[in-house]
Amino acid sequence: MKSKNNLLIIADMEGTMGIADMRLQNGSSEEWEVYGRKLLTKEINSAAAGAIAAGAKKIYLCDAHNSGKNTDDKYLMHIVNKLLPHSCNSNMHTLDTVKDIYQNYDIGAVVLIGFHPMESNKIGFASHTVDGGKNKKVTINSTEVGEIAMIAGVAGYFNIPTIAISGDTEAIKEAKKFIKGIHGIATKEKLKDGRVALRNLGECEMEIFKSVKTSFSNRKKIKPLTFQTPLQFEYILKKTKNISKLKLPKGVKRTGLKMKWSDSDYLAAWDKFWSIYMNLMFIDI
Numbered sequence: 001m002k003s004k005n006n007l008l009i010i011a012d013m014e015g016t017m018g019i020a021d022m023r024l025q026n027g028s029s030e031e032w033e034v035y036g037r038k039l040l041t042k043e044i045n046s047a048a049a050g051a052i053a054a055g056a057k058k059i060y061l062c063d064a065h066n067s068g069k070n071t072d073d074k075y076l077m078h079i080v081n082k083l084l085p086h087s088c089n090s091n092m093h094t095l096d097t098v099k100d101i102y103q104n105y106d107i108g109a110v111v112l113i114g115f116h117p118m119e120s121n122k123i124g125f126a127s128h129t130v131d132g133g134k135n136k137k138v139t140i141n142s143t144e145v146g147e148i149a150m151i152a153g154v155a156g157y158f159n160i161p162t163i164a165i166s167g168d169t170e171a172i173k174e175a176k177k178f179i180k181g182i183h184g185i186a187t188k189e190k191l192k193d194g195r196v197a198l199r200n201l202g203e204c205e206m207e208i209f210k211s212v213k214t215s216f217s218n219r220k221k222i223k224p225l226t227f228q229t230p231l232q233f234e235y236i237l238k239k240t241k242n243i244s245k246l247k248l249p250k251g252v253k254r255t256g257l258k259m260k261w262s263d264s265d266y267l268a269a270w271d272k273f274w275s276i277y278m279n280l281m282f283i284d285i
C-alpha cells in the first residue's frame with residue numbers, strides 16, 4: 001500500500017493566536033489585513049514546519065474562514081500548497097472536489113488551525129457552528145457537533161485521522177471529546193468577565209511545531225473520527241423569515257425550524273447539510 005505522507009491543514013481564524021478583537025478576523029477590516037492574517041499565517045507555517053520535520057512530503061492548505069483569503073502570502077512558507085478555499089470543509093466546490101482531495105492527494109493526516117467551539121458553548125471564544133446568525137444547532141446521532149467534528153468526520157470517512165488542533169481552550173476540549181489522542185494547542189482562553197487571556201505568540205508557534213511534529217510521526221496511532229451508521233442528522237435554525245422558500249434535498253424532512261434526515265453514509269449526510277446551508281445563504285432567511 002502506498003504510504004500517505006502529505007499533510008492537509010484546514011484553517012479557520014477565530015481561534016488563531018493573538019486574536020482577542022473580532023476585527024482581526026473580519027475580512028473587511030484593516031486590522032485583519034495588517035495583523036490578523038499574519039498571525040494565522042505564522043500558525044500555518046509552524047504546523048507545516050512541524051510536519052516537514054516529521055517527514056511529510058507535501059503540505060496542503062484549505063482556508064476555511066469567510067472569504068478564504070486569510071493568509072499573508074508574503075510570509076506563507078513556499079512549501080504550503082493552497083487548495084481552493086472551503087474545498088475540504090464544505091461542498092461549495094462540489095462533492096467531487098472533496099472526494100478528489102481526500103482520495104488522491106496522499107493525505108496522511110489533517111491538522112485544524114485557528115478553530116472555535118460549537119454554537120451552544122457559552123464560555124468559549126466566538127462560539128458558532130458554521131454561521132452564528134443562522135444556525136442554532138447541528139446534531140449527529142443526537143450528539144451536538146460543531147465544525148471540528150463535522151470536518152474531522154469528513155477526513156475520517158476517508159480513513160484519515162485529525163491529529164492536532166489549535167484554538168481557544170474550549171475548542172481544544174471539544175476536539176478531545178470527539179477525537180481520542182488529538183494534540184491540542186490552546187492559543188487563548190475567554191475569561192468569565194469577557195476578557196480574553198492570550199497566550200504568548202512564540203510559545204504558541206513552538207507548541208504547534210512540536211505538536212504537529214509528534215502527532216504526524218504518530219499519525220497511525222490516532223483513530224480517524226467516524227460516526228455510527230445509519231446516521232441521524234438534525235439541523236435547527238434560529239430564524240424563520242423565508243423558510244418556505246428553502247429547497248430541501250431529497251430525504252430531508254422539515255418541521256418548523258428543524259430539519260432531519262437519515263443516511264447510511266456520512267459523506268452523503270454531510271453533503272445534505274451543506275446543500276441546505278448554501279441554499280439558505282441565497283434566500284436570506
Ligand SMILES: [Zn+2]
Pocket residue numbers: 012013014064065066
Ligand atoms: Zn471562521
